[in-house]
Amino acid sequence: EIMMTQSPATLSVSPGERATLSCRASQSVYSNLAWYQQKPGQAPRLLIYGASTRATDIPARFSGSGSGTEFTLTISSLQSEDSAVYYCQQYNHWPPLTFGGGTKVEIK
Amino acid sequence: QVQLQESGPGLVKPSETLSLTCTVSGGSVTGDYWNWIRQPPGKGLEWIGYIYYKGYSNYNPSLKSRVTLSVDTSKNQLSLRLTSATAADTAVYYCARWPLTDIGVYYYMDVWGKGTTVTVSS
Numbered sequence: 001e002i003m004m005t006q007s008p009a010t011l012s013v014s015p016g017e018r019a020t021l022s023c024r025a026s027q028s029v030y031s032n033l034a035w036y037q038q039k040p041g042q043a044p045r046l047l048i049y050g051a052s053t054r055a056t057d058i059p060a061r062f063s064g065s066g067s068g069t070e071f072t073l074t075i076s077s078l079q080s081e082d083s084a085v086y087y088c089q090q091y092n093h094w095p096p097l098t099f100g101g102g103t104k105v106e107i108k
Numbered sequence: 109q110v111q112l113q114e115s116g117p118g119l120v121k122p123s124e125t126l127s128l129t130c131t132v133s134g135g136s137v138t139g140d141y142w143n144w145i146r147q148p149p150g151k152g153l154e155w156i157g158y159i160y161y162k163g164y165s166n167y168n169p170s171l172k173s174r175v176t177l178s179v180d181t182s183k184n185q186l187s188l189r190l191t192s193a194t195a196a197d198t199a200v201y202y203c204a205r206w207p208l209t210d211i212g213v214y215y216y217m218d219v220w221g222k223g224t225t226v227t228v229s230s
Contacts, residue, residue: 001169034216036153043202043220044153055218087153091215096168097143097155 002026002093006086006100014108019075021103023088028068032092035064035073038102039084047086048073075105083107110135112203112221120197120228126190130203130221137161137184141206141213144177144188146199147223154199158206159186193228200225 003026013019023033031051036044046055048064051071061076075082088100116128130142141164144156157167159177167175176189186203201224204217 032215036217043204043223044217045220046216046218049214049216049218089153089216094215095155095157095166096170097215099153099155101152 001096002029002090002098004088004090004098004100006088006103008103009101010104010106012106012108013075013078015080016077017108019078019082019105021073021075021086021105023066023071023073023100025069025071025090027093029090029092031067032090033064033066033071034089034091035062036087036089037082037084038087044087078105078107080107110140110205110219112205112219114201114203114221114224116201116224116226118225118227120193120226121230122194122228124193126188126193126197126226126228128188128201128224128226130186130188132184132186137179137181137186140208142177142179142186143204143206143217144186145202145204145217146197147202148196148199156188156201195228198226198228 005024007022033051035048038044052064063074065072085102085104087102111133113131120126138161141160143158159165161179174191178187203221205219207214
């Protein structure tokens with residue numbers, strides 16, 4: 001089973017500032033990585049797939065990068081509505097598909 | 109635009125079977141692959157398994173002995189059955205889509221239901 005480790009657990013960022021979230025895989029998943037955003041009481045929403053491709057209707061301030069075992073989700077200019085928990089998920093080695101433990105982004 | 113809606117009993121007794129349904133609207137269950145994912149209170153996401161209407165399926169090894177997924181094409185619904193429920197199965201349960209295109213299936217979840225909460229307790 002591929003272990004996905006996200007850091008930091010919590011990130012506090014001021015509006016308009018950049019937020020950088022990390023995700024590490026226990027072995028290479030190539031570019032088979034997705035990012036999701038989950039707001040309280042809501043289902044996750046797909047943000048990024050293929051490590052760097054934005055999903056439909058996702059604002060350009062969200063970007064993904066990385067390959068192999070190290071990945072980054074960047075929110076270039078944090079908005080208040082970006083307060084959420086963000087999960088990475090690998091889909092290279094499965095079953096099982098595995099998710100990271102999440103990074104909670106707070107607005108400072 | 110495909111929409112998903114989970115439904116089922118909100119309370120299940122320990123040792124009983126947890127059964128949930130996911131209704132697909134705006135599309136056909138035969139058009140894509142379908143997943144179930146769960147999230148215990150205050151915790152992260154756990155993939156349960158996937159199913160395709162032709163009978164292809166696969167499960168998380170940690171749950172494989174207790175889980176059965178199925179598709180009812182006549183009702184445009186998916187179903188999940190989890191036997192021998194325990195308190196550890198208390199979670200929000202989501203159904204979600206893997207999109208199937210002319211190129212093939214993509215293994216990320218691009219459409220999610222809103223989820224249904226299941227509590228396992230006597």
